[in-house]
Amino acid sequence: MERIHLKLPLDRETVLSLTAGDLLSLSGVLYTARDAAHKRLIEALDQNQPLPLELSGQTLYYAGPCPARPGFPVGSAGPTTSGRMDAYAPRLIEKGLVGMIGKGARSPEVIAAMKQYGAIYLGATGGAGALLAQRIKKAEVIAYDDLGAEAIRRLEVEDFPVVVLIDTRGNNLYESGPAAWAGPVASEPSAGVK
Amino acid sequence: MSRQIECQKVTDAVALLCQQANMELSPDIQHALEAARRSEPSPAGQAILEDLIENAALARQKRLAICQDTGMAVVFVRIGQEVQVVGGSLTEAIHAGVAKGYREGYLRASVVADPLLRVNTGDNTPAVIHYDIVPGDELEITVAPKGFGSENMSAVKMFSPSAGIEGVRQFILDTIRAAGPNPCPPIIVGVGLGGTLEKVTELAKEALLRPVGSANPKPHLHQLEQELLAAANATGIGPGGLGGRMTALAIHVEAYPTHIAGLPVAVNMSCHATRHASLNL
Numbered sequence: 001m002e003r004i005h006l007k008l009p010l011d012r013e014t015v016l017s018l019t020a021g022d023l024l025s026l027s028g029v030l031y032t033a034r035d036a037a038h039k040r041l042i043e044a045l046d047q048n049q050p051l052p053l054e055l056s057g058q059t060l061y062y063a064g065p066c067p068a069r070p071g072f073p074v075g076s077a078g079p080t081t082s083g084r085m086d087a088y089a090p091r092l093i094e095k096g097l098v099g100m101i102g103k104g105a106r107s108p109e110v111i112a113a114m115k116q117y118g119a120i121y122l123g124a125t126g127g128a129g130a131l132l133a134q135r136i137k138k139a140e141v142i143a144y145d146d147l148g149a150e151a152i153r154r155l156e157v158e159d160f161p162v163v164v165l166i167d168t169r170g171n172n173l174y175e176s177g178p179a180a181w182a183g184p185v186a187s188e189p190s191a192g193v194k
Numbered sequence: 195m196s197r198q199i200e201c202q203k204v205t206d207a208v209a210l211l212c213q214q215a216n217m218e219l220s221p222d223i224q225h226a227l228e229a230a231r232r233s234e235p236s237p238a239g240q241a242i243l244e245d246l247i248e249n250a251a252l253a254r255q256k257r258l259a260i261c262q263d264t265g266m267a268v269v270f271v272r273i274g275q276e277v278q279v280v281g282g283s284l285t286e287a288i289h290a291g292v293a294k295g296y297r298e299g300y301l302r303a304s305v306v307a308d309p310l311l312r313v314n315t316g317d318n319t320p321a322v323i324h325y326d327i328v329p330g331d332e333l334e335i336t337v338a339p340k341g342f343g344s345e346n347m348s349a350v351k352m353f354s355p356s357a358g359i360e361g362v363r364q365f366i367l368d369t370i371r372a373a374g375p376n377p378c379p380p381i382i383v384g385v386g387l388g389g390t391l392e393k394v395t396e397l398a399k400e401a402l403l404r405p406v407g408s409a410n411p412k413p414h415l416h417q418l419e420q421e422l423l424a425a426a427n428a429t430g431i432g433p434g435g436l437g438g439r440m441t442a443l444a445i446h447v448e449a450y451p452t453h454i455a456g457l458p459v460a461v462n463m464s465c466h467a468t469r470h471a472s473l474n475l
Contacts, residue, residue: 036312066262066302075300076253076262081343081376104343104376104435125245125434126343126378127465129262130253148314149262149302163238163436174375177437181236182430 003161009057015098015120020171022164024122030061030101030157034080036150037143038088045091052143052152056096059122063101064149065139066129074139074155076129079103082121086110093119101162105174115170122162123173135160196278197331199475201287204279204335207473208291208321211337212267213299215471216259219250222405223382223443223466230380230433230440239438243380246433246466257299261467264301265339267292267321268399274330285323288335293317295337304342324396338403338470344377344463350395353457362387362459363422369461370426370442375435378465382406383426383445386460387415388452398462401446403470408446415447422447 001023006014008028018024031053033041044051062082066075082102089100090113098119103126106114114121124132138156145151166172219227227250231243253260269288273279279287296303296318305319306312349369353361366385373381386397409416422445432438443466452458 064262064302064304066259066264067300069257069300075302076259078262080263081346083376103378105374123434123436125242125249126375127261127467128245128249130256130258130260131245131249133258134252148316149304150314173437174435177236177238178374178430178432178435179437180430181239181432181437181439182428184424184428 005159008059008157010059010098010120011057012098012118016118016168018120018164018167020164020167020173020176024162024164026160026162027158028156030059030155030160031142032063032065032153032155033060034062034064034150035084036147037152038085040144042088042091045095055092057098059099059101060092060097061101061155065133065153068139074133074136077133077136078129079124079126082106089113093117106166111166111170111172114166114168118168120164120168121166123165124160124162132160196276197274198278198280199333200280201282201284203475204284204287204333205291205294207335207475208269208288208337209295209298211335211471211473212292212295212301212339215337215339215469216264216299216301217257218254218471219260219467220470222407223468224250226406226443227380227466230443234433234438234440236432236436236438238436239433239440242433242436243440259301260469261341261465262302263341263343264296264304264318265341265469266305267318268338268340269321269323270326270336270338270403271323272326272328272334274332275327276331277333288321288323289319292321293319333475334472335475336403336470336472341465341467344381344465347373347377347463348398348461350391350458350460352391353459355455355457357457359418362457363418363425365459366422366461367425369463371429373463374431377463379431379435380433380440380443380466382443382464382466382468383422384462384464385422385445385447386462387447387449387458389450389458390453391458393450394458394460395462397448397450398460401448402462402464402468404446406444406468410447412449415449419445419447
């Protein structure tokens with residue numbers, strides 16, 4: 001399948017047109033945020049404080065990169081498990097967030113918010129942090145520096161590879177994919193070293 | 195006769211092992227990934243396995259972490275009873291080695307000082323250290339950084355003996371199914387059977403240190419390993435959870451005697467980055 005090349009930030013119309021299973025190549029600006037940053041964003045919303053970034057139309061990358069070696073923008077930077085952000089995500093989607101990049105299952109509440117407001121859930125390859133870091137051209141902490149790896153970073157990415165995991169109609173690749181392949185394996189499992 | 199080992203040597207060894215484990219995927223896992231790539235019929239699954247193989251090569255070549263979750267450092271120490279550690283505290287020397295290894299290797303600091311207050315310690319310390327006292331005059335150190343995408347999907351259950359092998363099998367497969375895409379399949383699963391509550395979880399962790407695809411020497415346990423692997427790969431979860439046949443690279447079972455009233459089971463989930471590096475001082 002050919003990858004669809006898209007510019008970031010994503011516009012709502014494009015987001016609505018995507019289907020679970022589509023392979024995308026993203027270029028432009030993303031923001032990292034994981035557990036501790038999400039907690040702070042929600043606390044800021046609760047207290048009517050301004051957020052350190054304009055969420056509307058943005059895509060968050062659930063990631064906490066390794067420190068950068070000198071001369072590089074970032075260390076390994078793969079996705080973290082998205083489910084830990086489920087408690088916070090619907091609130092951010094309501095505030096205009098259009099995209100989330102991570103790995104792993106989402107809650108029915110998140111999927112309901114995605115359908116209601118038109119947001120998309122994208123997957124980057126879990127465990128491929130060194131590979132994904134090659135597509136990150138710039139990284140800059142823009143908020144919560146004290147959180148270290150969990151600070152919010154503004155990333156400039158080029159041809160960042162993702163797959164649509166859950167689309168705005170609720171189609172879920174984590175359900176359709178495994179359903180197509182479930183069943184006993186005919187041959188002897190041979191993954192190990194013989 | 196006792197043999198003296200300087201604390202500084204321990205610190206340097208641990209620092210080296212932290213970097214080696216995090217940047218160099220071990221050959222057994224490398225081979226298992228390549229074998230899985232050859233066996234995987236699902237195109238989406240193949241693409242994930244190709245990413246992981248390329249990622250491992252890149253990490254090794256550019257001295258990058260295989261995964262940005264460089265884990266909490268789990269350290270196994272087998273200390274000969276004839277060894278005398280001099281120049282400080284062995285435990286402190288290990289923690290210092292973790293701090294040095296993570297700092298110098300540009301590895302992520304992922305440890306918070308208190309599970310409720312949650313302030314990052316900044317240097318990935320403390321480590322979780324397991325000591326074993328053995329005959330001899332050698333000091334063997336294994337560093338096994340453990341990521342939490344998979345650690346969080348682990349489970350332990352204290353069964354009654356009546357649950358039997360069927361109950362055990364069901365629990366392990368339920369844990370794998372419930373984890374689904376979260377622990378970054380293809381997974382490696384460490385299973386502990388027997389002992390007590392804390393012993394069974396240690397067994398599960400130690401099972402992850404075995405070379406991938408190695409067999410438990412006891413035939414009934416190896417048979418269980420093979421049955422579980424076949425069942426895991428029939429779930430359809432596949433690499434990345436996107437659907438496929440290669441859900442697990444290996445399932446290792448370790449057992450220990452237990453109480454007449456108990457059948458403890460622990461399942462320690464791990465991803466392809468089941469990292470460990472050892473050194474003998």
